[in-house]
Amino acid sequence: MLVFESAMTSIVGSESGKRYDPDQLLTVDPEDGKVLLVEYDLERAARTLTKESLLTRPWDLWRYAEVMPVRADEHRLRLGEGGTPLLAAPRLGASIGLPNLLVKDEGRNPTGSFKARGLGAAVSRARELGVKAIALPSAGNAAAAASAYLARGGMEAVVFMPKDAPPTFMRECRALGAKVFLVDGLINDAGAIVKAHAEERGWFDVSTLKEPYRAEGKKTMGYELVEQLGWQVPDAIIYPTGGGTGIVGMWKAFDELEQMGFIGSQRPKMVVVQATGCAPIVRAFESGERHAPLWENASTIAPGVRVPVAIGDYLILDAVRASNGTAIAVTDERLLEGTHAISSLEGMHMSPEVGACVAAAEELRASNFLSESDRVVIFGTGSGLMHVDLVEGEYPVLDPAASNLAETIDTWYEA
DSSP: OOOOOOOEEEEEETTTOOEEOTTSOOOSOTTTSOOEEEEEOHHHHHHHOOHHHHTTSOSSGGGGGGGSSOOOGGGOOOSSOSOOOEEEOHHHHHHHTOTTEEEEEGGGSGGGBTHHHHHHHHHHHHHHTTOOEEEEEOSSHHHHHHHHHHHHTTOEEEEEEETTSOHHHHHHHHHTTOEEEEESSOHHHHHHHHHHHHHHHTOEEOOTTSSSSHHHHHHHHHHHHHHHTTSOOOSEEEEEOSSOHHHHHHHHHHHHHHHTTSSOSOOOEEEEEEETTBOHHHHHHHHTOSSOOOOTTOOOSOGGGOOSOOTTHHHHHHHHHHTTOEEEEEOHHHHHHHHHHHHHHHSOOBOHHHHHHHHHHHHHHHTTSSOTTOOEEEEEOBBGGGGGGGOOOOOOOOOTTOTTHHHHHHHHHHO
């Protein structure tokens, strides 16, 4: 199998524009504390990253090696990440007036969520640069993904998550060998602990967008989506947004794809979805701000969007506005309804964050922000198997010898 080389040339400050040596370990921009991004020689990348060469490459995250930040193939940690299906959702789409609705099922990734992409890339690059231990705050999915790839790479995982995170994540991280700490607070409180202790303990902090590599893994969602659509972009992307790395990464991917000649200047409307109990990006979008202040007393049953403040807020909002997109918040009640709808109508058991996107799609169609003819992609960022505690119901227990067995079945069957 041919091995393709990264065309990475530098790390650049998203605001300062200052460039740094890509082969030094960096977190945020030393110039201004803002987000760092990876740059590539896209002309060089395009010599080997072609539509023809992709036909024979494995369908995974590393098929786009030229525009990924890991130089040596031996450091590209693999657990089957990427290559997730893009599924038609005709019954769900018909129910909300979007017959061309599609779902990108990221729950098929290792550890059950899209976080495998970002953490797979970040851990691989950190390993290549000699890192031995990584720490991060997480609502659950990122911690699980980090734990898996760190175990794969023979490195130490230290994760901090809110004490009310779903227990499944805590146990998953423990099973993967991570050191797990629960925090009496929210994800930003967990992040503050990581920031305070990372340097003295020798941990590399891979908090969302506080290093340049996770976004590179997440951007492959954009590459894959365009490839799966026959080198076209959809009319709209609906995305549940906490830290927003996926929005930032995909927006970067579309720019790179255009520069390499894969697509034109068309862009999908980028739609940010949050919960009404924690909607800092929505509030900033509606008020015309470029930065989103901390959301006080954040509360929602969807842990992936319970992120009160995002370091990449300005990058998220820039992408939404440049794409003529929007930002919308839905209630917990509505997102649970959306979760039930996608499960029962399409057989896709997904996380509550995805249910929020379903609810948002319905509202945006009702308001005519989305039209009936639009090809709309919902990002199914995680599996519902991590959130079975949210599925309520009574389960009858049957006595096979009971004389009224048929009546009991009839009662529950009609309920």
